[in-house]
Structures are given as C-alpha cells and as structure tokens.
Amino acid sequence: EDQVTQSPEALRLQEGESSSLNCSYTVSGLRGLFWYRQDPGKGPEFLFTLYSAGEEKEKERLKATLTKKESFLHITAPKPEDSATYLCAVQAGGNKLVFGAGTILRVKS
Amino acid sequence: GAGVSQSPRYKVAKRGQDVALRCDPISGHVSLFWYQQALGQGPEFLTYFQNEAQLDKSGLPSDRFFAERPEGSVSTLKIQRTQQEDSAVYLCASSPLLANTGELFFGEGSRLTVL
Numbered sequence: 001e002d003q004v005t006q007s008p009e010a011l012r013l014q015e016g017e018s019s020s021l022n023c024s025y026t027v028s029g030l031r032g033l034f035w036y037r038q039d040p041g042k043g044p045e046f047l048f049t050l051y052s053a054g055e056e057k058e059k060e061r062l063k064a065t066l067t068k069k070e071s072f073l074h075i076t077a078p079k080p081e082d083s084a085t086y087l088c089a090v091q092a093g094g095n096k097l098v099f100g101a102g103t104i105l106r107v108k109s
Numbered sequence: 110g111a112g113v114s115q116s117p118r119y120k121v122a123k124r125g126q127d128v129a130l131r132c133d134p135i136s137g138h139v140s141l142f143w144y145q146q147a148l149g150q151g152p153e154f155l156t157y158f159q160n161e162a163q164l165d166k167s168g169l170p171s172d173r174f175f176a177e178r179p180e181g182s183v184s185t186l187k188i189q190r191t192q193q194e195d196s197a198v199y200l201c202a203s204s205p206l207l208a209n210t211g212e213l214f215f216g217e218g219s220r221l222t223v224l
Contacts, residue, residue, distance in 0.1 A: 041217065087152075089151070091209065097211060099151030099153070101151050
C-alpha cells in the first residue's frame with residue numbers, strides 16, 4: 001500500500017529562519033512526487049513535480065529535492081506570507097494521488 | 110471566474126439526509142477528480158472522470174456515495190443517507206490532460222457537516 005508520511009506536523013519559524021520539511025514515502029513504482037501548498041479554507045495549490053532521485057526544482061524561496069525514499073522542501077529566508085500547510089503527494093499506478101497529512105508552517109515576523 | 114468552482118461552500122445536513130455537491134471545472138479540462146479531506150488530514154482520493162467516463166471510483170467509501178459527470182463538464186457528488194463520519198471538506202480538481210501528471214487545479218471545496 002502506498003504511504004506518505006510528513007514531518008514535522010507543525011513548524012514555527014522566525015522570518016528569515018531557513019528550514020526543511022520532510023516527506024517520506026513508500027510506493028511501488030513511483031511515477032511522480034508532488035508538493036502542494038494549502039491556505040486555510042482554500043484548496044491545495046500546485047507547487048512542484050519531481051520524477052526521479054536527484055531531481056531538484058526551485059520557486060522563489062522554495063526548493064524541492066527527491067531521493068529514493070524521501071523528498072525535502074527547503075524554505076530559505078521565509079516570510080510571513082509563506083505560512084500555510086504544505087502537502088506532499090505521490091502517484092504510483094493509476095490516476096490518483098496519495099497525500100500525506102501535511103506540515104503546518106507558521107512564519108512570524 | 111477562471112478557476113474550479115464548487116457549490117455550496119458550506120452544507121449542514123441532518124444525519125440521514127441526502128446531499129449533492131457541485132463542481133464546475135475549468136473550461137476545457139478533460140480530467141476531473143473528487144477528494145475528501147478530513148480535518149487535519151491530507152486529501153483522500155474518491156473518484157476520477159475522463160470527460161464523461163468515470164474511470165476510477167475505487168476511493169468511494171460506500172455505496173452511499175455516487176458521482177456523475179454526464180456531459181463531460183459539470184460534476185455532482187451525491188451522498189445518500191449521510192452519516193456523521195461523512196463530515197469533511199470535499200475537494201474537486203481538474204486537469205487539462207488525459208493522463209494525470211499530478212498538476213491539478215483544485216477548487217476551494219465544499220465543507221459538509223453532518224449533525
């Protein structure tokens with residue numbers, strides 16, 4: 001059974017304090033790993049797709065990396081507007097995504 | 110608007126009532142998904158449509174859940190005889206592609222509370 005575990009469950013950072021979120025996965029035949037951002041009361045918003053170990057993607061203060069067992073979302077010098085829940089998902093067979101429970105990030109100024 | 114539109118945004122139902130949740134995907138998007146998100150959890154897959162064809166309904170939790178997309182555009186998720194455990198946010202997502210690349214456009218969701 002495909003599984004995704006995210007850690008930590010919650011993370012509080014000061015503005016400018018860089019950190020990383022972790023996504024560990026167990027899947028047979030990874031077709032893609034995805035990061036989404038979700039603001040309170042909103043639907044998830046797509047951030048990145050990673051397909052193979054060693055791949056990296058960047059967008060503004062965010063950088064996603066992938067190994068054979070986990071992915072990291074690195075946040076460099078975060079700002080309060082980066083506060084959100086970050087969701088990781090994997091796609092194996094079929095068209096469905098399997099999501100983790102998310103990491104709630106709070107950045108204080 | 111240009112995004113995925115869901116209605117109602119909030120629905121309160123008494124246990125045993127039937128509910129219908131509507132999704133208007135982005136125009137021209139062929140793929141449509143329904144996910145269920147419980148409080149504090151990630152979304153869980155319910156069902157997938159490619160145009161009007163329901164290709165995967167493996168995530169529907171019981172036969173009380175039914176989804177349709179008769180003309181390949183608007184979709185409706187129906188829940189019969191609602192139970193308290195059905196309380197959740199129901200998210201609709203669409204994609205312009207036939208195959209799921211994982212880049213989905215989500216609506217804001219319909220929050221269902223069953224009393």
